[in-house]
Amino acid sequence: MRNLLLLIAKYGSTITLLFLEVICFYIIINYNQSQKEIWGHSAGLFSGYVNNQVQDASDYFKLQSLNDSLLVENSKLLSTIINYRVNSKENGFRIFETQDSSLLKYTFAPARIINKTINLRNNHITINKGIKDSVTVGMGVVSKNGIVGIVKNVSENYAVVMTILHHQSKISAAIKNNDFHGTLVWPGEDTRIMNLMTLPRHAEITRGDTILTSGYSTIFPYGIEIGTIKDFKIEGGEDSFSIDVELFNDLAKMTHVYLVKNIGQVEQEVLEIDNE
Amino acid sequence: MIDLGFLSYGHFFIYPLWIMLLPFKLPRPILMVLAFIMGLIVDMFYDSPGVHAATLVFTAYAREFVLRILEPEIGFDLDQPFSLKRLGIVWYIAYAALFLIIHLFVYFSIEVFSYVYFYEIMMSTISSLIFSVFIIVIFVMISNPKY
Structure with a gap:
């Protein structure tokens, strides 16, 4: 008071x-x-x-929940596009319905990157989806601008992805429009440059051609654009090109990815192993 | 019609004189309450409810600062009223001018109620100041010549 x-x-x-x-x-x-x-x-x-x-x-x-819902929506759209593309390549242009499960060859699910390395010789990323979300070893991982890697290890809630920037990574890639294909590897210097090898020397290529996934693997569907041809040469005596491919994708600034599940993967792999 | 230039913004104000001349010793809150009542009465005649009252209350509050600035070295004789003769014409004009600058600036600001018209506020303040100081000093001389 x-x-x-x-x-x-x-x-x-x-x-x-x-x-x-x-x-x-x-x-x-x-x-x-x-x-x-x-x-x-x-x-x-x-x-x-x-x-x-x-x-x-x-x-x-x-924003967080909005982002998540957009990611789910994106993955549905991506699934539609990729399946349409794959089916139209295999069967010609046929009316395609995602509801028709026999035509659904790939499914997509969004994931968030929670850890990554970018500057090592072998780079991995960790994503926030695991066994709970039916992630399995060998699934492909793509982002909005290209391919990211392959799932190598899965735990209950997380998965480790071997990125394409890894010395064991070998991706089957093709030139857009003429279907010549080769193997994409990472020589290990620039994170934006990969090397396309074993492309036969009679293939017609020019600088700026688009490189996409060939579909000749059980992991990535046909037609995901990877990058463009930056430079190419033929080493003396070799019968194939050595091509520098500039990636569309920048792994350093990526935050979200989509997991690709090939529904026929196991069947195809079993068949191919039996054959050997 | 004579064009007075910026002086045409001017009005003259005599009523602040009353607050100016209230005794030294009057406590500030009472001074302000008196100013408030006075302001409301003025507002009744100008039909501008609250504008003069708000201005006069603020001016009454600021009177102490004005007096502190103008305090002579020997200090004020607190028992004496404000007298033109005793304090001198120069002091009186300075007092009226400082007091009225505050009063007029606040008044015109509240009247237009927007800083957009800052130029008009300044012009009105300056031209009214010249009129008002002149009128007030004359008024004091005429009405109370023996002081």
Whole structure:
């Protein structure tokens, strides 16, 4: 109580000022036409601004779930496109329905990268999907701009992906439009450059040609664009090109990937192993 | 019609004189309450509810700062009223001018209620200041010559 009295004694005039000014401004704003209009306008601007900021903030917190739902949607679209492409290549242009399960050869599921290496000789990434989400060893991993790698290890909730930037990585890739195919490996220097080998020397190629997955494997479907031809040469005495391919994908700044499941993978592999 | 240039913005204000001349010793909150009542009465005649009251309350609050700036070296004689004769015409004009600058600036700001019209606010303040100081000093001289 004593402190309160001291406070009033010390700041009494300021308190009186504020009190009286509040009354005055209340009167001004309510009983003067022009001030009332200006006040209404300014208050509208201010509350509009505040509402906008609040909306932005709450949008920000919704981004996570929005992202996830977009990823699921993307993977569905990706599945439609890839299956359509694969079917049209195999069967000509036929009406294709995703509901027709016999024509559904690949399924896609989104995943988030939670750890990655990029500057080693053998690079891996870890994703937040595991056995629970029916991830299995040998599934392909693609991103919106190309291929990423192959699932190598799976735990309950996570999976480790061997990226294409790995010395064991061998991807079957083809030149768009003429179907000559070779093996894509990573020579190990630049993370944006890979090397396409074993492409026969009579293949017609030019700089800038697009390289895509050939579909001659059980992992990646046909037609995912990987990169463009940056440079090519024939080593003396070799019968195949050595081609530098500039990737569309930049693994360094990737955050989301899609897991590709080839539904006929096991059947095909068993058949091929029996054959050997 | 004579074109007065920027002076055509001017009005003159005499009523702040009352707050100017209230005794030194009057506590500030009471001064402000008196200013509030005075302002409301003025507003009744100008049909601008609250504008003069808000201005006058603020000016009453600021009076102490004005007096502190203008305090002579020997200090004020707190029991004496503000007297033109005792304090001198120069001091009186300075007091009126400082007091009115605050009053007029606040008044015109509240009247237009928007910083968009800053130029008009400044013009009105300056031209009204010249009129008002002149009128107030004359008024004091005429109405109370023995001080």
